[in-house]
Structures are given as structure tokens and as C-alpha cells.
Amino acid sequence: MKIFTSSIILLSILLLGNNSLKRSSEFEPMINEPVFELDDISIDNNVRGMQIVANLALDSAEDLLALVDRAKAKGANTIFFADSKTNIFGINGTAGAKWDQEMKAFSDGVRARDMDLIFMTTVMGFCGSLIGDNPDLTTGYPIKNQELRAENGELVPVNSSELFNGDFEDYSGNLVTDWGFQDAPGTRTFIDTQVKRSGQASFRAEGKGGESSRIFTTFKVVPFHQYTLRFWVKTENLTADNLLALIRDEDNHDRELTSLQLSTTRKDDGGRSYFKSPNQLTLDWTEVRIAFNSLEAIRVNLALAVYGGTTGKIWWDDVEILDTPALNWLNREDLPKSVQFQNGSPLDFGVDVAVPLDTKLGFSGYPGDFDTQHAPPKIQIINNGKIKEGDIVTINGYHGLPTAAGQVSCSWNNPETYERMRQVHQSLQDTYQPDGFLLNYSEIRTGGWEPADADNFTTSGAALAQSIKVAFEDLFEIAPDGQFYFWSDMVDPNHNANAFYYQVKNTLDKSWLTLNADKVTIANWWETVDIPEKAAASLQFFSDKEFKQIVGAFYDSDVNVNYDRWQQAAEGVEGIVGNMYATWTADGDFTKIEPYGDLWWVRKEVQNQIVSLSAPEEVTPRETYSIEVVHEAEAASDIVVILQLNESPWTNYGAARVPVVSGSNTVTLDFQVNEDIPLAEGAYKWTAFSTPSGLDWEEQTGIVIQAGVSCIPEQVFEDSLTNLIVPAQVSPGESYTISVDYSASETQRMVAYLQLNRSPWSDYGYQSFEVQSGADKATLEMTMPDSLPTGVADYKWVTYLTPIGGNWANNVALLEQTGIDVLAASALRTSVQNLNGLTMYPNPAGTTVTFESDLELQTFDIYSNEGRLLKQLTANKESAIDVSDLTNGIYIVVTTLSNGKKLSGQLIVQH
Incomplete structure (x- = not known):
């Protein structure tokens, strides 16, 4: 994620946590651990880039060129450069003599080192600097028929919504009355009668165990009205992954009506300091005002939420919803506005009502800085007698909408936006002759609602595609021999080019259609944590459309892990021509240039x-x-x-x-x-x-x-024998397959034989073999000796496990099957066979075998002579089983009784 604030491009850091597991000293550390040799990798390195984000009003060219030298020493050949001043260069003169001098020295220095210089310009999604002198150029959101009442020469908003029990005075125990779901009342969420801003109570949430501590409510709104959620918070050592007031369309939770974060007053200039991941945060009672447009919603879902809380407390109090149609009011010719009586009779701005003018629009702490914390401007009635005290009028127009950490987007398709972009690019080209431009249309979180977008295009994707088309057409004309790059996210359906992206009107699908694959190289970016699941599809998407690509790499994470994941994602993808060392921390992390260069930029001769x-x-x-x-x-x-x-x-x-x-x-x-x-x-x-x-x-x-x-943990095996499958009738001289499931704690000896179930001791078909530690099935082919006495119905099958060198007396697991009959060989080939109360016929069988029994049966299982299960059927007192699909041979039939006992016999199939 790329975040640009305070006129300087910044990024929230995603650091992969170091593991504190101890290190072995048997091998020395490998400083660089590439996954692939560079002559056999998925990503080519024709473009070996490094991004530098600076403020040359404060920074020095000398310091920046020292970074360039380090990168060049490792093989870099391209510098991608961004400065908030390059985003407005030429609009109102220059940024001053000091900036001009440093910028020239830096530009000349890059060229002197025989490296390409690419300017990163038009920060469309964070465009405060580009429109700082004309904040009306931010994206507009429609207000439709929001009501105002005439009071004392002003038009005062009429409340069209109400949030019940926002002061938390009504409760039962720790449950808040008139609110909805509440996490862990009495454990993580509480009514607090000791700490409160007003009244007798407040709502307290505590950070515990990484869990959520939230409370939800819903309230009615009127579509396309601007509201402000106002509340007060107090915190004590609060640490959490996320703290926010979540405001969504109750009937479409994918539609967040704002993503604006909580904020406090910035001490240096009075602007807003936004936060969402508090770390030991302690605040006294602080007022927070978050504005939103209801859009199509008729009900709003509100959550006062702590996510991933670990320590500390937060108190919420005096939560209310206000109608604020004039807040961040926009006055542009392409944004229609009107005012009229409630019955529809028209009124005129400038004649009956003064045009709303928000002097704090885009000037929270400095030009281009937007907020919703300030009070909305008053709407004055022009005293001509037309509007009477108490009259209700309605207003239509557009307002700006800061989101996230106060960012705003430029109006996508306004002619002045185009002209400003063109003027900046022409001035940079004329003054510095860069080798190319990276058009910074990234994370554009608002837009698509203005008439130029909504009336002329069926989707927001098509409207954004038009803006991209015009911007590049101008660039191609200004720098016909230039290199051109474009961040991937807003034109990637695997990333941000989809529906309900922040507060964009509708789907951004097809936003990529106007990009020229012959001229524009995609700068494909993902944070390291997202690469395994998302980057491969993203890279393939652009490759299929024949774009060349570079990858935005490093992203303030482990260099080797980032490299590894990009290489795996890029495997088999054509057209990836390079990479960019991109750091997004506030001051930039350039400590990894050398290990990064060893992986991404230096080619080695591969001998082995x-x-x-x-x-x-x-x-x-x-x-x-x-x-x-x-x-x-x-x-x-x-x-x-x-x-x-x-x-x-x-x-x-x-x-x-x-x-x-x-x-x-x-x-x-x-x-x-x-x-x-x-x-x-x-x-x-x-x-x-x-x-x-x-x-x-x-x-x-x-x-x-x-x-x-x-x-994973070592699997512990206990010595046991289960599921012994044996024939219930045997004959001398015949061979039989038996199987048994075993679990062995270590290498053991398995023994199996047939034995009389009485004295004297005997064994027939004796077999012994070793089994290894673990769990498996043992299958044995056993031949009965010709001396096996027949006509006796008192045999048993015996299996046991014993340590190597042991015998029956030392066994660690024993399993027997009694009730085995020994018959003459001819007896097994009769057409009817009785298995201890279960009759099976005919046997041998041709196409069907029938089972009859008065016993409570569960299943019939037919096994091959090798012990492989072939059929399993639910049993009835009389069941006919189709065996026409079985080849000629001998099979084992196992019948499971309702008490779990198993009966088994031998089935001969002869077609």
C-alpha cells in the first residue's frame, strides 16, 4: 500500500517480524540467499530501478546522490524520483531557489552517472498538492434535496436522522440499550459510571487477548445527504491493530460510506493527525467529527470498534449524527447546485441565498490538506423578503470527501485537472528532460460520482479509463521518446479494479482498457505478505494483455523473502523486464540497497x-x-x-x-x-x-x-492391533489372505497363525515378520498345512506384536478371532455356506451372491485376496449383492454386526 501525506509520499510499514529462535553455529550465516541464479530467473533485470522519495526543499542532492552511487555500484541503472514539488512544478512558478538548485544538481548527477531518471508524477489518489491552490478540484459527492430551515437570517440544517442513546445513559448492567450487537459485555465492553464526559455514564471498551471490542447500532438516513458523526473519546494506554468508527450501508456492508480514520489536532499547524493502530495511546477527552455521504443508503450500520486489542482502554461518549450539507462544499461550474422551497418553487443562489463557501476546504493545516473536523460554513439568506422565518428549503450540490488518513483524489475528468497535469509534465520535460515518467494513478479511493463521470460513463472503471487515456495522450505528445510507467493497482482486477473500492461509485472493471501496451510498462506492486496469494494472477493478467512489467520490490520487508516470493509468482510469466527497489517508510529505508542489489541487479556467471x-x-x-x-x-x-x-x-x-x-x-x-x-x-x-x-x-x-x-510434533504410536480380517472357514492345503491394522511404537515382530481354541497348544500357517514404527496395514498370504485337522469348529486366528527377539509371553498387543471352522476342501465349494448364523449362497457365485441372517447386520465388505476393500454395502436380513463386476477369483467377505462383531468368509467368484 502506498500512502502520500503532508505533501510527501509516505507508506505504512509492513515489517515481517524477526523470529527469536536460537541460531546454530554449525554453519556461518549466508548473507544473501537468492532462490534462483540470475541467469535462470523469472524476472529479467533490464530495468534495475531504485525509487527515491524526497523533499529537496529540505534534503540535499549530495545526500541523494550518495544513495544513487550505492545503487549503481550494485548494478542499478534507473532512478524513479518523487518529490511533492514535482507534482505541482510549473503551476505557480517554482518551489524556490534552494529547491531549484538541489533539483538541478540531482538531475545532472543522475545523468552524469549514466543512469535513467524517471519522474513519478500526478499523484491522483493523494492529490492535495496538485490542487492546493484550487481545492474545489477534488472529487465531488452529490447532495440531493437536503432540508434547511430559515432561522435568524440563516438556513440551518433540519435533522433528518437520529442516533438513539448515543450518550449511553440507558443501559442494563453492561448492556447498552437501543444498540445492537456488543462484544463480550462485562468482559471487554462495559458501561462506566465513573469515567464519562457528560451525564452519568460512558461506554468503555478494553483491549484484551487480541480480540475485538465493538458495539453496533443502526440509524435511518436519507439518501445522498451529507452527515457528520460526532463523538468524544478518551484512551488510556490503548494498543490495538485497528481503532475506527466503521460506517457502512446497512443493506450493503460492502459499501463503506467513509474510511476516514480517527484524528487529533496536529500541534505544529492545527491540521489533523490521523491514526488507526494505536500503540500505548493515551488521550484526554477528544472530539472527533467524521463526515460521510449516505449515497444510496436508507439505513446506516455503525460500529465503534477496537480490533485486535491487546492492552488499554477507550471510552466513547456523546455520539450523535448531524446534518452538514455545506461541509467541504464545492463550487465548480461542472458541478450543478440549486436551492428551492420544499414545494419545488425555485430560489436563486446569489439572489435569494448566498453561495455556500467553506473557507476551510482544503486548508486544514496547509493548502491541500483536507479534513471533516471543522464546522461547516453558515448558509446566509439574502434579505429580499422572499424566504420567511421558519420556511423549509432544500439544497442540491456537491461536497468533497476526505477518506483514510485525510487523502483526497483529484476530479478525474475535469478539464482543469487535465490542464494542470499537462502543465506539470511540460514544465518538467522542458526543464530537466527526464528519461520518462511514472504516472501515479494509485489508490484512488474517491470519485466516479461527478456528472462528468456518472453521466457520461456506465461504470467508474470506464470513467477512470478516460482520465488515464487523456493523461497519457498528453504525455506521449510532450515526451515522444520517453519511457512510460504506470502503477498496477487501479487497473488490476486482482487488486483495486473491482466494485466497492473505498468510496468509488461502482465497479472499476475495465479501467485498463485505454492503456497502451506498446508504450506503457506496468509497475506491478504487492506488499510482501500478499505476494503468494495474489501476485501470480496479477502478473499473468498484464502479461496476457502483452504489457511489459517491472515489479515493485522490497517494500520494507525481508529482502530474501520478498525476492523469493516474487520469483515464484513470476514463474512462467512473459514480459517482466525489471524491478524497482521501493521503500515507503517516512524517511525511506535504504539500508538494504546492497543485499537487494546482490539479488536483483548483479548478474553472476553460473558455473554450478x-x-x-x-x-x-x-x-x-x-x-x-x-x-x-x-x-x-x-x-x-x-x-x-x-x-x-x-x-x-x-x-x-x-x-x-x-x-x-x-x-x-x-x-x-x-x-x-x-x-x-x-x-x-x-x-x-x-x-x-x-x-x-x-x-x-x-x-x-x-x-x-x-x-x-x-x-510438526513427533507422532506418538501406541502398540495396538485392530480390524483383523480373516476367513471364518478354512481347509487344509488352501491359501488365504488375512489383514490386520497395526500401530507400533518402535520396530516390532508381528506373528500370525491359526490355533486350536483349547489345549493342546498348536499353530498352523505360522508367519513372523518385522514391522516398522508407525501405523499401517499388514497383509499376509497364509497356507494351511495338509495336516490341519478337519471337522473341528473350535479354532481361532491369533495375531500379536512382540519386541524383536520376544515371543507370545512378551507380546505388547494381541488380537484374536474365534469361531473358525476347519472343513474339508470340498466343503468350501458347496453352493450354500453358513457363517455362524449368516448364510451365503451360491458359493461359488456367478453374477449375484445372497446373504440371509436373523442377526442384526450393519454392513457387508468384500475384500480382494490382497486385503483391498472393493465393495461396501448396507446390510439387510436378506441382501443380494451384484458381483458381476468382480473378476474370477477368491474374495474375503466381512460382515459387521450391530454389536461391532465381524463375521468373515471366503467367496469364490466364477463367471
């Missing part, structure tokens, strides 16, 4: 290359895994694999090394994970690299990283 790395996505402490590495080597070398954290600090939770000869090789390394690795989801990465034989990481080449590896 890791082609691919195949490693598990989940590991457990102390476990050993097989890691497969495909490698190309020009000479004998070593392959090293390390398991470490995705981010700083450098760590090592295991390492393996194997020598390889020259040529293409696939090697497998046995890798044991360290015992001290902390459990964490997706926090680790496999790093594989090549190094000359016997040398360490300093000579590494061909690095490949597999990120997103989780460390």
Missing part, C-alpha cells in the same frame, strides 16, 4: 547450478529424511542442504553434504533434523547450494530454496 530440490514440506525433530537434488556441475563439487528459518535471524536446524562429480547428477542426501528445532507452521525453508569440493558457504552457487516448511 541446482536444477531442482525435492524435500518434505513437514518435518519432525530428530527424524531423518531423504532429500533429492538435481544438480549440474562443471567440476567436482559438493551439494549442501540446510534447514533454516524463512526469515532473519539466520538459523540452521540440520545440514547435509554430499560430493558430486561433474555433469548432470541426481543425488539423494540422508538429512537428520536437529532435536532443538521449534515447532512452527510454514516457518522454515530448505536451502540447497553447490560449493567447490571441501569449501564452505562463501563460495556457494546455484542456490535453490523450498520455503513454507512446517515443523
Whole structure:
């Protein structure tokens, strides 16, 4: 996210938190950990850019050129430069002698270093500086028939809305009367009768456990009226992810009517200081006024909300809703305004009513600074006797709408907006001859409601596309040989080009249609945290439309993680020609130029290359895994694999090394994970690299990283046997398949045999084999000896687990199945078979086998002779099962009774 305030471009920092897990000293830290060698990456580096945002009225060209030198030393070839003064250069002269001198020195210095200079201009979404001397050029929002009453020579707004119990005087315990949902009353939200601004009570919310502490209400409004929500807050050491008054259309929660943040008075100039993520914030009672347009809403959903609160308290009191039609009133020829009696009889501005004039419009602390905190201007009646005391009139017009941290957009398609942009670009081109321009149409959060947009275009996307078209047509004419760039977000359906983006009128779909792919390069940006889920689709979208692209990289995050994620997102995408080191902190973070340059800008000769790395996505402490590495080597070398954290600090939770000869090789390394690795989801990465034989990481080449590896707890297996599937009838000389599910805590010996269920001790078909630690199914092929006595119905199948070298007396798990019949071989081939109360016929079966029983049956399961489940059916007292799809052979039928007992028998299928 890019944020421009106080005439200087700023950004809210998204820092990926450092992990405090301890570092192993077995391997030294690798300073740079690229995922791919630069000759084999998805993103080309023809454009090797660095963004510099400065204020040359205060900064010096010498200091900025020192940054340029550091970037150039690492291979950069392009500087993207922004200064609030370049956004208005040439409109009202220059920014002063000092700025002119420093700007010339900087521009000449970049050229002297044989680098391209790209001016970043027209900050359309944060355009306070461009319209500072004419704030009426901000985007307008319509007011329709908002009522006013004549009182003492003025037209005073008539209340058209009411918020009940905003002073919190009515309550029951900690529940607020006439409000709606309330988070955790008595735990995180309270009625406070000790601390209050007025009356006898206030509403208190506390930050606890990272949870939400909110209260909701709804109130009626009239469409297309401007209102101001006024309230008072007091805080004590409040820390939370987000603090806001959330104002939405009750019937369409996707439509936020404003996103303006809470604010306090700025001490230096009286403007507003906005905040949304308080950190140990303590305020005395402070008045906050947030204006919004109801748009199509007839009911508003309001939440006084603390999100992700961890510590501290906030008190809310005296919440009310005010009609404020004249606040930030706009007076432009292309924005119609009217006033009339309630019955529709017309009145005239300038004759009957003075034109509203808000002298604080766009001048909160300095020119171009907007707010909704100030009181709206009075609307004066011109004393000609036409309007009488108490008369009701209605007013129509447009007002400006600051949002977020007080930002405003320029009127998208106003001719003067076009003219100002053209004048700025022409002046910069004439004075400095830059190599190109980046048109800064980013995060345009208001607009689309003016007649030039709403009346001439069916969607806001089409209206914005027209503004983009005109701006670039002028640029192409002014700088016919220039390079042209455009931030991606407002023309990307995967980003901001969709419906209900902040307070834009409707969908921004198709806003990209007027961009010229032959001339304009897309500067595709995402914050690092969003790259994995969103960047690939975004890059592919523009590639499919044949745009060249550069990526806005770094974004004040871990350089290696950011690089890794961009490379993965760009895999297989054509037309990505470069990158930009972009920092958005208030003072700019240029401490990462060198490691960034090593990854993005410097090309290395690749002598040894890791082609691919195949490693598990989940590991457990102390476990050993097989890691497969495909490698190309020009000479004998070593392959090293390390398991470490995705981010700083450098760590090592295991390492393996194997020598390889020259040529293409696939090697497998046995890798044991360290015992001290902390459990964490997706926090680790496999790093594989090549190094000359016997040398360490300093000579590494061909690095490949597999990120997103989780460390999970070791699975504990208890010794057990379950689900023994055996035939209920056997015969001498016949072979049978039995299966049993087992869980073993360590390597054990499994034993299985058929035995008489009485003395003397016996075993038939005895088998013994080892099973490894874990859980699995054991399937055995057992042949009954010819000496097996027949005609006896008192056998049992026996299976048990015992330690290696142990016997039955040492068993750790035992499972038996009794009631087994031993019949002569011919008996198993009769057409009717009885399995302890279950009759199965015919057997052998051709196409159908029938089961009959008086027992309570649940399911029939038919298994292959190898123990694989083939059919599972719900059982009835008489069931016919189609076996025509089974090939000729012997199958095991397992019937589960309602008490859980299982009966099994052998089914022969012969078609």
C-alpha cells in the first residue's frame, strides 16, 4: 500500500517480524540467499530501478546522490524520483531557489552517472498538492434535496436522522440499550459510571487477548445527504491493530460510506493527525467529527470498534449524527447546485441565498490538506423578503470527501485537472528532460460520482479509463521518446479494479482498457505478505494483455523473502523486464540497497547450478529424511542442504553434504533434523547450494530454496492391533489372505497363525515378520498345512506384536478371532455356506451372491485376496449383492454386526 501525506509520499510499514529462535553455529550465516541464479530467473533485470522519495526543499542532492552511487555500484541503472514539488512544478512558478538548485544538481548527477531518471508524477489518489491552490478540484459527492430551515437570517440544517442513546445513559448492567450487537459485555465492553464526559455514564471498551471490542447500532438516513458523526473519546494506554468508527450501508456492508480514520489536532499547524493502530495511546477527552455521504443508503450500520486489542482502554461518549450539507462544499461550474422551497418553487443562489463557501476546504493545516473536523460554513439568506422565518428549503450540490488518513483524489475528468497535469509534465520535460515518467494513478479511493463521470460513463472503471487515456495522450505528445510507467493497482482486477473500492461509485472493471501496451510498462506492486496469494494472477493478467512489467520490490520487508516470493509468482510469466527497489517508510529505508542489489541487479556467471530440490514440506525433530537434488556441475563439487528459518535471524536446524562429480547428477542426501528445532507452521525453508569440493558457504552457487516448511510434533504410536480380517472357514492345503491394522511404537515382530481354541497348544500357517514404527496395514498370504485337522469348529486366528527377539509371553498387543471352522476342501465349494448364523449362497457365485441372517447386520465388505476393500454395502436380513463386476477369483467377505462383531468368509467368484 502506498500512502502520500503532508505533501510527501509516505507508506505504512509492513515489517515481517524477526523470529527469536536460537541460531546454530554449525554453519556461518549466508548473507544473501537468492532462490534462483540470475541467469535462470523469472524476472529479467533490464530495468534495475531504485525509487527515491524526497523533499529537496529540505534534503540535499549530495545526500541523494550518495544513495544513487550505492545503487549503481550494485548494478542499478534507473532512478524513479518523487518529490511533492514535482507534482505541482510549473503551476505557480517554482518551489524556490534552494529547491531549484538541489533539483538541478540531482538531475545532472543522475545523468552524469549514466543512469535513467524517471519522474513519478500526478499523484491522483493523494492529490492535495496538485490542487492546493484550487481545492474545489477534488472529487465531488452529490447532495440531493437536503432540508434547511430559515432561522435568524440563516438556513440551518433540519435533522433528518437520529442516533438513539448515543450518550449511553440507558443501559442494563453492561448492556447498552437501543444498540445492537456488543462484544463480550462485562468482559471487554462495559458501561462506566465513573469515567464519562457528560451525564452519568460512558461506554468503555478494553483491549484484551487480541480480540475485538465493538458495539453496533443502526440509524435511518436519507439518501445522498451529507452527515457528520460526532463523538468524544478518551484512551488510556490503548494498543490495538485497528481503532475506527466503521460506517457502512446497512443493506450493503460492502459499501463503506467513509474510511476516514480517527484524528487529533496536529500541534505544529492545527491540521489533523490521523491514526488507526494505536500503540500505548493515551488521550484526554477528544472530539472527533467524521463526515460521510449516505449515497444510496436508507439505513446506516455503525460500529465503534477496537480490533485486535491487546492492552488499554477507550471510552466513547456523546455520539450523535448531524446534518452538514455545506461541509467541504464545492463550487465548480461542472458541478450543478440549486436551492428551492420544499414545494419545488425555485430560489436563486446569489439572489435569494448566498453561495455556500467553506473557507476551510482544503486548508486544514496547509493548502491541500483536507479534513471533516471543522464546522461547516453558515448558509446566509439574502434579505429580499422572499424566504420567511421558519420556511423549509432544500439544497442540491456537491461536497468533497476526505477518506483514510485525510487523502483526497483529484476530479478525474475535469478539464482543469487535465490542464494542470499537462502543465506539470511540460514544465518538467522542458526543464530537466527526464528519461520518462511514472504516472501515479494509485489508490484512488474517491470519485466516479461527478456528472462528468456518472453521466457520461456506465461504470467508474470506464470513467477512470478516460482520465488515464487523456493523461497519457498528453504525455506521449510532450515526451515522444520517453519511457512510460504506470502503477498496477487501479487497473488490476486482482487488486483495486473491482466494485466497492473505498468510496468509488461502482465497479472499476475495465479501467485498463485505454492503456497502451506498446508504450506503457506496468509497475506491478504487492506488499510482501500478499505476494503468494495474489501476485501470480496479477502478473499473468498484464502479461496476457502483452504489457511489459517491472515489479515493485522490497517494500520494507525481508529482502530474501520478498525476492523469493516474487520469483515464484513470476514463474512462467512473459514480459517482466525489471524491478524497482521501493521503500515507503517516512524517511525511506535504504539500508538494504546492497543485499537487494546482490539479488536483483548483479548478474553472476553460473558455473554450478541446482536444477531442482525435492524435500518434505513437514518435518519432525530428530527424524531423518531423504532429500533429492538435481544438480549440474562443471567440476567436482559438493551439494549442501540446510534447514533454516524463512526469515532473519539466520538459523540452521540440520545440514547435509554430499560430493558430486561433474555433469548432470541426481543425488539423494540422508538429512537428520536437529532435536532443538521449534515447532512452527510454514516457518522454515530448505536451502540447497553447490560449493567447490571441501569449501564452505562463501563460495556457494546455484542456490535453490523450498520455503513454507512446517515443523510438526513427533507422532506418538501406541502398540495396538485392530480390524483383523480373516476367513471364518478354512481347509487344509488352501491359501488365504488375512489383514490386520497395526500401530507400533518402535520396530516390532508381528506373528500370525491359526490355533486350536483349547489345549493342546498348536499353530498352523505360522508367519513372523518385522514391522516398522508407525501405523499401517499388514497383509499376509497364509497356507494351511495338509495336516490341519478337519471337522473341528473350535479354532481361532491369533495375531500379536512382540519386541524383536520376544515371543507370545512378551507380546505388547494381541488380537484374536474365534469361531473358525476347519472343513474339508470340498466343503468350501458347496453352493450354500453358513457363517455362524449368516448364510451365503451360491458359493461359488456367478453374477449375484445372497446373504440371509436373523442377526442384526450393519454392513457387508468384500475384500480382494490382497486385503483391498472393493465393495461396501448396507446390510439387510436378506441382501443380494451384484458381483458381476468382480473378476474370477477368491474374495474375503466381512460382515459387521450391530454389536461391532465381524463375521468373515471366503467367496469364490466364477463367471
